[in-house]
Amino acid sequence: MSGTSYDAVDAAAADLELSPEDGTLRLEPLGLVSEPYPADVREALAAALPPAATTLAEVCRLDTRIGQVFGAVAARADRELCAGRAHLVASHGQTVYHWAEDGRVHGTLQLGEPAWIAERSGCPVVSGFRPRDVAAGGQGAPLVSLIDLMLLRGRPGVPAALNIGGIANVTVLPAGGDPVAFDTGPGNALIDAAVRELSAGRLAYDADGALAAAGRVHEGLLERLLSGEPYYRLPIPRTTGKELFHAGYLRARLAGCGELRPQDLVATLTRLTARTVADALRPLAATEVFVSGGGVRNPALMAMLRDELRNGADGAGGADGTAVRGSQELGLPAEAKEAYAFAVLGYLTLHGLPGNAPGCTGAAGPRVLGSLTPGNRPLRLPAHPGRAPRALTVRGPATARAAV
Known part of the structure; x- marks a missing residue:
């Protein structure tokens, strides 16, 4: 694939x-x-x-x-x-x-x-x-939800599977409830688009999350990106793709924002991905999430995700947090x-x-x-x-x- x-x-x-x-x-x-x-x-x-x-x-x-x-x-x-x-x-x-x-x-x-x-x-x-x-x-997506559910059955609490590719999607198995699965929004799509534009095509992605780690989140831009996108408020199940989240989309939302350091833009977009994933998981009361996809290779994104889900530094969840684990703990790298x-x-x-x-x-x-x-x-x-x-x-x- x-x-x-x-x-x-x-x-x-x-x-x-x-x-x-x-x-x-x-x-x-x-x-x-x-x-x-x-x-x-x-x-x-x-x-x-x-x-x-x-x-x-x-x-x-x-x-x-x-x-x-x-x-x-x-x-x-x-x-x-x-x-x-x-x-x-x-x-x-x-x-x-x-x-x-x-x-x-x-x-x-x-x-x-x-x-x-x-x-x-x-x-x-x-x-x-x-x-x-x-x-x-x-919706035709996420089709991997059937496999996620077969892997998650028998797990305690409310387990979830998260894949962070160009688009991020989740599958959640509530205790005693019906399972749900949907695309949360941009995974790496907007981060990659920004890096390609900023580097004039020389770079395809933020390797090791280095740019995001060196930047500061621009809270005003983050709020504009969150509040200005209707997709995040659609009922589930919902699905999206690069038909929505692409370089042109990003350019349109940056209009009027003024000068922004490249690393601050990438940090803000990385936080956007973490925030939209966490916003999707929080109402479903997920107790643990098993992450896969290219996003796991971005330490800055994973740190922001843990932060958004209110985990401790060691990734352990608690009554008010969601444990973040790798899909390898379910047997699949x-x-x-x-x-x-x-x-x-x-x-x-x-x-x-x-x-x-x-x-x-x-x-x-x-x-x-x-x-x-x-x-x-x-x-x-x-x-x-x-x-x-x-x-x-x-x-x-x-x-x-x-x-x-």
């Missing part, structure tokens, strides 16, 4: 086995490979994303080129992590547009033609996960969790099992997600297991080996 930051393609490999006795899906992590997008593909993708104008010819070229990149990474993962014995590839694709208006999602578009992946890897490919949930009245989640979703689709959590996405009911593109061998679908898994356990080492 590649997320809203569109900087690299990640491929995680997993061995999956469903136990019919207790309905537990067991996942053994086999590792992760990650490759940056070729510079020309990344530049073409950035130039075509909203609010930029593009052409159908460019969309066709991107669909092909992204599919070819995904196919190469899938073949590498099979070779290096599975000894050439992979059975299935699950491709999230590259989201280029999520059509949301008035609190409802009408459509979603992910590029990366699966035929190229099937041709290069030889494996059948499940792709196009989001549209079926949208067609059933759902932070940098690979979403890729493993889509491996699970692909497995469910192949077995004819629903892959959405309708209470989280807002869909009318459980739906089998995605479309299947056959590989180079005769396609034989496995027998339906009879029931969907309720729990997911990770066996083997808590952190999978990674190759970049």
Whole structure:
């Protein structure tokens, strides 16, 4: 998969086995490979994303080129992590547009033609996960909420899972209540946009949170960003993307703000991400949150998040705070969790099992997600297991080996 930051393609490999006795899906992590997008593909993708104008010819070229990149990474993962014995590839694709208006999602578009992946890897490919949930009245996101819920069940208190990619999303499992999941707002999107603009494109992100750590939060700008954005007040479930939070959005909100040191701007945007996540979690009374995604590599962001959730310096929660932990404590390394989640979703689709959590996405009911593109061998679908898994356990080492 590649997320809203569109900087690299990640491929995680997993061995999956469903136990019919207790309905537990067991996942053994086999590792992760990650490759940056070729510079020309990344530049073409950035130039075509909203609010930029593009052409159908460019969309066709991107669909092909992204599919070819995904196919190469899938073949590498099979070779290096599975000894050439992979059975299935699950491709999230590259989201280029999520059509949301008035609190409802009408459509979603992910590029990366699966035929190229099937041709290069030889494996059948499940792709196009989001549209079926949208067609059933759902938000199409966050689809990882089903996997989050399977991992969080049995945890004490009110556990939550948080992924900080370009956009941040949470899944919360209230004690005795219905689970909820939604996008909280910009994860790294506005921070990355600011760093790219300030560096004239030389830097893609705030490495190690160095700029944010060197700056001071501009409280007036922070308040303007919070109070001036209606998205934060929409009812849940809600979803968003770079269709909203992009460089042009940031420029418009900085108009009239006067001179601002670069490090102060980045610090303010980092605090915005932490504040909007905390504002989303606080009313749900989350007692612990397991964090994954690229945001965990930003110490300044993680420190601000702990501060916003009123944790102590050691990250321990209390009666008035939320403990902040890494997703590796659930068995899945932070940098690979979403890729493993889509491996699970692909497995469910192949077995004819629903892959959405309708209470989280807002869909009318459980739906089998995605479309299947056959590989180079005769396609034989496995027998339906009879029931969907309720729990997911990770066996083997808590952190999978990674190759970049």
